[in-house]
């Protein structure tokens with residue numbers, strides 16, 4: 001006989017998921033209702049408004065994709081890339097590589113701008129490539145690279161894209177709710193995020209938003225969007241707004257209660273206050289880690305407050321430290337990814353995991369484990 005599953009108690013300070021507030025968990029335990037129930041539809045309208053608030057946009061097409069961040073990424077590329085389209089893809093970590101895959105799978109031509117892992121996307125390299133080609137359709141980049149802990153200058157990259165007449169696709173999976181992000185002000189055309197990082201809702205939902213310019217490109221497509229589920233024109237029959245909604249797929253009802261609650265909490269706190277909180281606790285964590293003799297691998301001006309990449313000291317078995325932290329303190333921190341595997345720890349301070357208590361727990365546990 002297999003028994004019910006009861007997860008151990010953990011403190012989540014890795015690259016996501018982050019700790020989910022009891023308020024969000026309680027919201028998810030409320031009774032399931034139909035995905036076309038008028039009460040549910042009213043809540044969908046609120047989710048849309050709350051996402052517009054969090055993303056700082058008036059985009060009509062603002063909705064949560066019923067699948068994780070990777071599906072939000074795919075939703076942007078599959079709708080906006082047409083066969084033969086040239087797309088500049090910036091890669092300075094793991095997730096830019098996935099963007100390249102997306103472009104190529106949908107028949108586009110990926111022109112790569114590569115920067116060293118741990119550094120930001122180079123504006124000069126992007127500009128140089130735009131100068132070389134006069135038919136670039138899209139610029140795609142990751143705002144907050146979770147694999148390295150680097151912030152790229154999304155505002156300047158979007159301005160550059162506008163100057164050269166191309167649209168932007170921005171990965172905001174780790175940035176939304178944690179650092180400054182201005183969809184309308186910066187002129188972002190398509191953006192996707194995730195619920196499991198600075199929004200601190202459970203994983204499995206991906207907020208996306210398309211500007212009017214992006215929607216126009218979708219409308220003008222010559223070929224059909226090669227995904228049924230992610231085709232924006234179809235799903236907007238359900239997420240479009242108002243009471244006239246048609247069945248598209250069965251929405252993850254309780255997961256959306258959770259997202260709604262996490263966004264209500266963000267609204268109560270205030271978006272700018274949330275950005276400030278991430279910065280504030282990052283400074284405290286930095287002071288503690290540096291006092292222990294640990295070093296950040298990313299230069300201060302482009303460091304993400306919500307994802308702290310720390311060099312593993314020479315001679316330390318990094319995997320052993322992580323398993324001791326988990327065993328003794330129930331504390332999860334992240335390993336390095338890709339070329340950084342074995343070289344760094346990634347310490348997350350995201351959403352509900354970005355508090356004074358988290359900083360203290362992490363410093364105390366690391367200090368006792370490393371000594």
Ligand code: PLP
Nearest residue numbers: 068069070095146171173174194
């Ligand atoms: N993009 C970035 C920057 C991420 O950090 C992640 C996940 O960690 C993803 C995309 C993919 O999101 P998911 O794992 O929810 O599919």
